[in-house]
Amino acid sequence: MNKFFPVFFICLYSLFTKAQTLPEMISVEGDTFMMGDIFKEGLSNETPHKVMVSDFKIAKTETTVAQWKVYCKSQKTSMPKEPRWGWIDNFPITGISWIDAMGYCNWLSTTTGKTYRLPTEAEWEFAARGGKSGHAYKYSGSPNLIDVAWYRESSKGKIHPVAKKNANELGLFDMSGNAWEWCSDWYGLFDLKTISNPQGRKEGRERVSKGCDYNNDSASCRLSHRVPLAPEIKHDGHGFRVVCN
Numbered sequence: 323m324n325k326f327f328p329v330f331f332i333c334l335y336s337l338f339t340k341a342q343t344l345p346e347m348i349s350v351e352g353d354t355f356m357m358g359d360i361f362k363e364g365l366s367n368e369t370p371h372k373v374m375v376s377d378f379k380i381a382k383t384e385t386t387v388a389q390w391k392v393y394c395k396s397q398k399t400s401m402p403k404e405p406r407w408g409w410i411d412n413f414p415i416t417g418i419s420w421i422d423a424m425g426y427c428n429w430l431s432t433t434t435g436k437t438y439r440l441p442t443e444a445e446w447e448f449a450a451r452g453g454k455s456g457h458a459y460k461y462s463g464s465p466n467l468i469d470v471a472w473y474r475e476s477s478k479g480k481i482h483p484v485a486k487k488n489a490n491e492l493g494l495f496d497m498s499g500n501a502w503e504w505c506s507d508w509y510g511l512f513d514l515k516t517i518s519n520p521q522g523r524k525e526g527r528e529r530v531s532k533g534c535d536y537n538n539d540s541a542s543c544r545l546s547h548r549v550p551l552a553p554e555i556k557h558d559g560h561g562f563r564v565v566c567n
Contacts, residue, residue, distance in 0.1 A: 332554030463490030471499030535559030
């Protein structure tokens with residue numbers, strides 16, 4: 323079987339590149355930043371604190387329906403429950419549990435030979451704030467939410483194609499609005515010490531979700547806003563994006 327593995331690997335990789343379904347990754351240079359509610363408008367679980375993150379790469383957009391279709395075809399598994407707007411290739415894949423998202427990351431890692439995973443909450447928030455080039459906006463890329471996000475006041479009650487609003491300072495799209503995004507962390511109150519590359523709690527019952535979706539209000543689109551959700555839960559406003567070491 324070993325002699326057939328290179329052929330298998332090449333065929334799978336070719337399938338990705340020809341269909342243009344590999345995630346486009348943006349390099350993020352690590353730094354120290356203030357994580358949490360720096361505008362003093364948030365909840366008690368958003369206490370601002372200093373955090374350092376190392377270099378990483380993050381997907382330019384949320385994982386798309388087209389990318390998820392490749393995964394399902396390879397794994398011989400079915401798509402999630404179809405949303406009312408249907409499965410459109412350049413829309414973010416939604417109806418995805420944390421467990422589903424981790425399965426995709428593991429498969430993508432095996433297929434490409436790179437290490438893909440979900441972002442930590444700190445990585446997600448640092449990237450959403452524009453990294454070292456960020457301007458400390460309340461939303462990702464602008465103080466004006468309408469410019470960067472599909473949310474309750476702009477979405478007309480549905481998900482939209484990725485990358486149709488303005489990008490943030492790193493060139494990332496839809497970090498505010500469109501679809502909630504899973505993070506790797508177990509949910510819990512922050513450790514308020516200066517921490518290098520925090521991973522969240524060691525155990526828990528719920529995972530962190532960030533970013534808001536098409537059906538939430540502007541307060542939920544704040545970059546410090548964080549929501550706990552059981553890892554097996556699925557709904558039509560929940561997707562994810564990947565990071566790579």
